[in-house]
Amino acid sequence: MSAVRKTITSVLTAAVLTGGLALGTAGPASAAGCGTSASPVIDGASASWSIRCSDSRMTIAGWVQDTRADAKCALIRIHAGDNPPARPEACGSGVRKNFSYTFKAKNVDARLAIA
Template identity: 50%
Template sequence: MSRFNKTVVSTMLGAALTGGLLIAGAPPAAAATCPSGASPVINGAKASWTLRCSGGTLSVYGWVEDTRADGKCAKIIAKATVTSGPYRHDFSACGWGVRKNFDWKFQGTKSANVTLQLN
């Protein structure tokens, strides 16, 4: 390999590694506020949820589905800071093709971090 090619390859690898570190070190997503919603898809799971506010209560509702026969579960986690402190709800759908609905209430807040995971 010529010296020029080695330099180009080395530069490209360095940039890729740096980019990967920047992505891996990114801060967590900001909390969603109502009204809003999301429909994320990851390898092995998908979900859809809506955030609505009424009378000082945040409602987070939707569904989560396991989309792969791998022995893992699709999991939704919702975290919010309410008047009494931090609060968390989580819910799983286990088994390929299983879809489950969820409906949570958080008193005294208008925002929550909602995430989809596979575990």
């Protein structure tokens, strides 16, 4: 195999591996409104939450679980309007943490990740 072909193959392989690693560390974001729910699963983490509303407030409540013994934590990045972000996390394989946050907002953006 020529040096040029080896270089191109190496670059393409690195790009594919990097893309796969990036995709494997975060679940899909969900900008959600009242009455919605999600149960994302990624390699090393799982979660479930629902969103309910009362007056002008939104509450996101559920759980996050670490599913792999890898010295990383499962977490959910939660953003709602101008409120400070919330970040419930579970650390240690099999550990599950319940959470509940209430915001004054019109929608909530939540993303499952590992870190």
